[in-house]
Amino acid sequence: MPAAQLIADIVVANHILFDQGVVDAFGHVSVRSDENKQHYFLARNMAPSLVEAGDVLEYDFDSNAINPGDRRGYLExxxxxxxxxxxxxxxxxxxxxxxxxxxxxxxxxxxxxVYHMAGFLRDVKKYDIRTASGQMTDMLIRNHDLGVSLAAALGSAPVALMRGHGITIVGTSIKEAVCRSVYAEMNARIQIQAMGLGTPVEYLSREEAELAEKANAGQFDRPWELWQKHAEEIRRGK
Ligand SMILES: [Zn+2]
Structure with a gap:
């Protein structure tokens, strides 16, 4: 996919993630470059809902921006x-x-x-920055070594849950990563509600979760289009 399309998708993804309550002033979404697989695109340090195409930077694998000008990158x-x-x-x-x-x-x-839209949550890795780094930190993945430790904790899973901080979710496309992020938030809310009913919760079995994930794999365009339209309507209304 050409860089311009990937950058356009990043802009939409940022707006969706804010509109769906996944990010607030913080949080970010990136996509790997198709032209150079060792580069990726990520917005400059700013609130996701305000991101436009001119705010998206290209980075190398050491997280150095190519042609940043005066645009500053995210710490994480x-x-x-x-x-x-x-x-x-x-x-x-x-x-x-x-x-x-x-x-x-x-x-x-x-x-x-707890429901079929979140089958990918069958494999959630937990990451504790205190254990991983062996010291007290400000909880942020602010350097190469901490990034390595988080990637190692994630392993081959789709989700890493970070103690006292947040969550990192990956996908084989930007639509998959965004859909997973929205449904992880929804599943968490529903799971807390189900647990509050006071009787044991019947979770999806591993096999059910895998089958549900496969069924959802070709369906990302539908929520993406809906959420994009809603996010744009809200932005136009401002
Ligand atoms: Zn963070």
Whole structure:
């Protein structure tokens, strides 16, 4: 896909993720370059809902921006570079502080699929920056080594839940990464509601989750178009 299309998709993805309550003033989404598989695109350091095409930077695998001018990068861009380096199958990465998933990052309750739209949550890895780095930090993935430790914790899974911080979700396309991020937030909310009913929750079995994930794999265009339209309507109304 040409760079201009990938950049246009990043702009839409940022607007969707804000409109769907996955990101607020913080959080970011990237996509791997098709022309140079060791480069990726990511917005400059700014609120996702305000991102336009001119705000999107191209980065190398050391998270150095190509031609940044006076545009400053996100502190946590190492999340993206180190996952792309370690996972050739990953084409897009979303990092957010998605509010409903945070309780699962700080408790022993496992975030897992309560409904079919979130089958990919059958494999959620937990990442604790204190254990990974062996020291107290400000919780941010602000350098290469921390990026490596997060990518290692993610392994071959689609989701890494980061204690006291947020979540990082990958996909084989930007639409998949965005859809997973929205449905992870929804599943977390629904799971908390189901647990509040006071009786044991019947989660999707591993096999059900895998089958549901396969069924959803070709369906990303539908929510993407809906969410894009809604996000654009809201933006036009401003
Ligand atoms: Zn963060």
């Amino acid at each position: 861009r190492f999340i993206h570079s180190e996952i792309y380096r370690m996972r050739p199958d990953v084409m897009s990465v979303v990092h957010s502080h998605s509010p409903a998933v945070i309780p699962f990052s700080v408790s022993r309750t496992t975030l897992q699929p």
